[in-house]
Amino acid sequence: RKEVEQDPGPFNVPEGATVAFNCTYSNSASQSFFWYRQDCRKEPKLLMSVYSSGNEDGRFTAQLNRASQYISLLIRDSKLSDSATYLCVANAGGTSYGKLTFGQGTILTVHP
Amino acid sequence: NAGVTQTPKFRVLKTGQSMTLLCAQDMNHEYMYWYRQDPGMGLRLIHYSVGEGTTAKGEVPDGYNVSRLKKQNFLLGLESAAPSQTSVYFCASSPRDSRYPQHFGDGTRLSIL
Numbered sequence: 001r002k003e004v005e006q007d008p009g010p011f012n013v014p015e016g017a018t019v020a021f022n023c024t025y026s027n028s029a030s031q032s033f034f035w036y037r038q039d040c041r042k043e044p045k046l047l048m049s050v051y052s053s054g055n056e057d058g059r060f061t062a063q064l065n066r067a068s069q070y071i072s073l074l075i076r077d078s079k080l081s082d083s084a085t086y087l088c089v090a091n092a093g094g095t096s097y098g099k100l101t102f103g104q105g106t107i108l109t110v111h112p
Numbered sequence: 113n114a115g116v117t118q119t120p121k122f123r124v125l126k127t128g129q130s131m132t133l134l135c136a137q138d139m140n141h142e143y144m145y146w147y148r149q150d151p152g153m154g155l156r157l158i159h160y161s162v163g164e165g166t167t168a169k170g171e172v173p174d175g176y177n178v179s180r181l182k183k184q185n186f187l188l189g190l191e192s193a194a195p196s197q198t199s200v201y202f203c204a205s206s207p208r209d210s211r212y213p214q215h216f217g218d219g220t221r222l223s224i225l
Contacts (some may be wrong), residue, residue, distance in 0.1 A: 031210065031211070032210055032211050032213075034213050036213075040163055041200070041219075041221075042218065042219070043217060043218045043219050044202070046214070046215075048215045049211075049213065060218050061152075087154075087155075088139040089213075091210045092210075098158070099145075099160065099210075100213075100214055102154055102155040103154065104152070104153070104154035105154060105222070
């Protein structure tokens, strides 16, 4: 089983749609979680951190369910510019360094 | 405000040649990392460093060596390049506190013929 698993998609949605991605992690010791965005042939960029209480940043909402060990990302009112690969990330946990485990990514395409 | 800078951006090598990829960060981060990304494989950790003068193996270390002589620099070396090392290489850095994310350079595209 992969440490961080994501549905690879692709998700094809029209502009204005709401889309949700889920991700599961296997290491119960993981303490920090993030969503990164990666555009084609570019570096991953931090989209948002994921906090236990859930957090929102504009059209983006992240949720964490520690009991079920899954993380979600909700995008509302999708824009063409949201088209990218979204990476779910968990830290290794239980160690003193910031090793991160990346999911393989979920591809999102927003069309007119 | 450079962040993480990788050089070179592109390189083509012949099998058996050697080269060094350079990563520099100006955020005073303690930790630095080298990843490779291949189609369908996601990001895989090659080597990492938790401080100046220290390095450790990641998930796919074979065929690579690293050095961190200065806190701001992390070098990735290929002693004898192989076609299987054709990939996109990303360097990243982060603070010691694992609550904070990693920051990535914009990558080096390496082709081994």
